[in-house]
Amino acid sequence: MKMSIKKLAKLANVSATTVSLVLNNKPSRISESKKSEIKELAQLHDYEPNFSAINLVMKQSKTIGLLIPDIENLFFSALAKKVEDELRQEGYSLIFVNSNDDYKQDLSLLKNLVNRGVDGLLLTVANDSIKHKSSYESLLKRLNTPFVMVDRNIGNPNHPQVFFDNKLGGYMATQYLIEKGYKKIACLSTKDISVNGLYRYEGYVKALEQAGYNIDQSIVFSGDYRFQSGYEIADKLILENCDALFAGNDLMAYGVIKRLRELGKNVPNDIEVVGYDNLEFSRMLGLELPSIEQNISDLGKKSVELLLNIINNHPVDTVIELKPTFKKY
Amino acid sequence: MKMSIKKLAKLANVSATTVSLVLNNKPSRISESKKSEIKELAQLHDYEPNFSAINLVMKQSKTIGLLIPDIENLFFSALAKKVEDELRQEGYSLIFVNSNDDYKQDLSLLKNLVNRGVDGLLLTVANDSIKHKSSYESLLKRLNTPFVMVDRNIGNPNHPQVFFDNKLGGYMATQYLIEKGYKKIACLSTKDISVNGLYRYEGYVKALEQAGYNIDQSIVFSGDYRFQSGYEIADKLILENCDALFAGNDLMAYGVIKRLRELGKNVPNDIEVVGYDNLEFSRMLGLELPSIEQNISDLGKKSVELLLNIINNHPVDTVIELKPTFKKY
DNA sequence: CTGAAAGCGCTAACAA
DNA sequence: TTGTTAGCGCTTTCAG
Numbered sequence: 001m002k003m004s005i006k007k008l009a010k011l012a013n014v015s016a017t018t019v020s021l022v023l024n025n026k027p028s029r030i031s032e033s034k035k036s037e038i039k040e041l042a043q044l045h046d047y048e049p050n051f052s053a054i055n056l057v058m059k060q061s062k063t064i065g066l067l068i069p070d071i072e073n074l075f076f077s078a079l080a081k082k083v084e085d086e087l088r089q090e091g092y093s094l095i096f097v098n099s100n101d102d103y104k105q106d107l108s109l110l111k112n113l114v115n116r117g118v119d120g121l122l123l124t125v126a127n128d129s130i131k132h133k134s135s136y137e138s139l140l141k142r143l144n145t146p147f148v149m150v151d152r153n154i155g156n157p158n159h160p161q162v163f164f165d166n167k168l169g170g171y172m173a174t175q176y177l178i179e180k181g182y183k184k185i186a187c188l189s190t191k192d193i194s195v196n197g198l199y200r201y202e203g204y205v206k207a208l209e210q211a212g213y214n215i216d217q218s219i220v221f222s223g224d225y226r227f228q229s230g231y232e233i234a235d236k237l238i239l240e241n242c243d244a245l246f247a248g249n250d251l252m253a254y255g256v257i258k259r260l261r262e263l264g265k266n267v268p269n270d271i272e273v274v275g276y277d278n279l280e281f282s283r284m285l286g287l288e289l290p291s292i293e294q295n296i297s298d299l300g301k302k303s304v305e306l307l308l309n310i311i312n313n314h315p316v317d318t319v320i321e322l323k324p325t326f327k328k329y
Numbered sequence: 330m331k332m333s334i335k336k337l338a339k340l341a342n343v344s345a346t347t348v349s350l351v352l353n354n355k356p357s358r359i360s361e362s363k364k365s366e367i368k369e370l371a372q373l374h375d376y377e378p379n380f381s382a383i384n385l386v387m388k389q390s391k392t393i394g395l396l397i398p399d400i401e402n403l404f405f406s407a408l409a410k411k412v413e414d415e416l417r418q419e420g421y422s423l424i425f426v427n428s429n430d431d432y433k434q435d436l437s438l439l440k441n442l443v444n445r446g447v448d449g450l451l452l453t454v455a456n457d458s459i460k461h462k463s464s465y466e467s468l469l470k471r472l473n474t475p476f477v478m479v480d481r482n483i484g485n486p487n488h489p490q491v492f493f494d495n496k497l498g499g500y501m502a503t504q505y506l507i508e509k510g511y512k513k514i515a516c517l518s519t520k521d522i523s524v525n526g527l528y529r530y531e532g533y534v535k536a537l538e539q540a541g542y543n544i545d546q547s548i549v550f551s552g553d554y555r556f557q558s559g560y561e562i563a564d565k566l567i568l569e570n571c572d573a574l575f576a577g578n579d580l581m582a583y584g585v586i587k588r589l590r591e592l593g594k595n596v597p598n599d600i601e602v603v604g605y606d607n608l609e610f611s612r613m614l615g616l617e618l619p620s621i622e623q624n625i626s627d628l629g630k631k632s633v634e635l636l637l638n639i640i641n642n643h644p645v646d647t648v649i650e651l652k653p654t655f656k657k658y
Numbered sequence: 659c660t661g662a663a664a665g666c667g668c669t670a671a672c673a674a
Numbered sequence: 675t676t677g678t679t680a681g682c683g684c685t686t687t688c689a690g
Contacts, residue, residue, distance in 0.1 A: 053683035
């Protein structure tokens with residue numbers, strides 16, 4: 001039989017109030033003997049408070065919603081893990097949903113999450129949601145639930161957000177190649193499909209310009225973060241006589257390297273490649289791929305911190321920028 | 330101002346019941362005009378039902394708890410994704426927690442999930458929980474919440490469960506190597522740390538015995554599913570003159586292959602390796618690694634189906650065995 | 659030191 | 675065709 005406060009109260013010959021006070025360790029002047037009696041009784045009968053009832057009266061659910069494009073993406077699974085861990089330590093649970101990077105899904109999932117009564121939202125919006133900024137913003141306003149934009153923003157500096165300096169990442173990667181003396185440094189960019197990709201590309205441009213290189217659009221290629229799009233542009237790299245490449249992420253770098261090797265090229269001797277993400281697979285497979293690393297653990301931790309601060313009305317900086325680091329390998 | 334049924338009722342000059350009836354599309358004899366008036370009003374005021382209140386009165390939360398060892402593991406992220414997707418279609422949300430394969434975490438997370446009022450549990454228990462079968466079972470009984478064991482069991486055929494035939498997988502992998510004529514087929518097993526690893530090993534043994542091979546424990550190695558444990562046993566493979574290896578998963582196979590190549594060996598010509606999981610990274614990195622594939626999507630779908638059937642008291646088979654398949658590459 | 663009573667937002671018998 | 679009433683399990687104010 002499921003225990004309730006009332007039943008416990010009856011068993012202990014006290015009122016529900018007393019039980020509630022005792023079990024929640026609220027300051028009260030209830031005798032120690034009664035206290036321990038009640039606690040033992042609760043233990044004995046496996047009493048567990050009913051969350052719905054508490055949530056109803058307390059107007060909070062101790063639940064946070066996490067909206068991400070795809071949990072199968074290593075970046076997001078690492079993020080989700082950290083977030084879950086941090087939240088749990090603070091007594092929160094995590095409901096997560098996948099948008100598959102689809103803007104429509106984003107909106108509907110967002111509403112759904114709020115309906116379910118989450119206390120706050122951690123949002124990594126779909127890449128194309130920036131094109132729908134206004135409907136996004138109006139929804140966010142109507143929902144009236146604390147949120148933090150994680151890793152991606154829709155271009156509003158007023159939103160609470162935690163993100164990496166992607167321009168710096170692109171800059172560092174390119175700078176490394178410049179310093180090694182490469183003359184024709186290509187870029188496999190994702191600037192057409194993502195803001196972060198655009199920033200990375202801007203970093204590439206900045207480094208080149210600073211070093212007095214021309215920006216040659218014929219060696220700026222377009223990718224979609226996937227292996228295949230790297231694989232497909234490798235031939236062009238050779239045609240254009242490039243001696244180095246900054247790839248927007250490791251997966252595309254893998255694609256490039258695979259194809260280059262099939263074509264008899266040596267990486268890094270003939271063409272050096274720098275990636276982004278610093279996936280552990282590189283090392284596992286003997287690829288010595290220099291890469292830009294983002295501390296995802298930090299991202300998760302800071303995002304949770306910020307969100308909880310907002311929920312609890314602690315005044316804090318709501319825009320947090322994290323720096324990537326360059327890993328030789 | 331947050332809308333409630335009562336306020337809506339006041340605005341529409343009807344009772345709360347009426348509003349509830351209308352908004353939930355319950356059969357009633359309320360005039361169409363009233364109906365549409367109420368619906369419009371709800372729309373206008375952005376009315377959203379309060380989940381906690383509904384849950385409290387309906388005694389259900391439309392939330393499922395997913396307990397897994399590690400969302401960063403590709404197997405579990407794929408599972409989580411499918412599960413989330415399937416559940417969402419049925420109107421459920423997913424709370425997930427990571428146990429880090431720690432039995433103690435398992436127990437405490439389990440309780441926590443139930444306290445939060447989930448309607449059901451999807452459990453992939455920690456590998457060492459089989460050693461604590463009894464405390465696990467007594468907790469499960471006390472919690473009194475519908476559950477399904479996913480992919481791993483604690484050795485109780487009476488528990489609802491969905492899992493793969495791991496023995497068959499080990500058998501198929503070994504059989505493939507036997508048919509190719511290899512004479513000294515090693516095994517990198519995880520039988521010491523996981524039941525599924527043990528089953529895979531048993532499949533290996535069965536195939537060898539059937540083909541008249543001796544089981545030679547000096548070429549049965551012990552691993553922990555990680556890259557490193559593959560890397561570390563590669564040398565022994567050569568020492569023992571093995572010409573083939575069945576590895577308990579792809580990650581360990583990667584480790585073996587990396588080290589074999591460092592030692593100047595050709596894979597598969599000198600030593601052929603078969604893995605388990607059929608990770609897409611194999612292909613991305615030009616490794617032609619034959620592997621046993623498990624349809625994770627199926628696992629997720631079937632698990633959700635089973636759990637919801639149990640929750641809804643639909644009589645069904647509660648033990649579902651899925652077959653792995655062999656992928657040449 | 660403790661209890662009564664009200665109320666969170668909703669549903670569902672039962673009336674009318 | 676609609677409203678009244680009670681109650682889900684809990685917290686909290688206020689009274690004793």
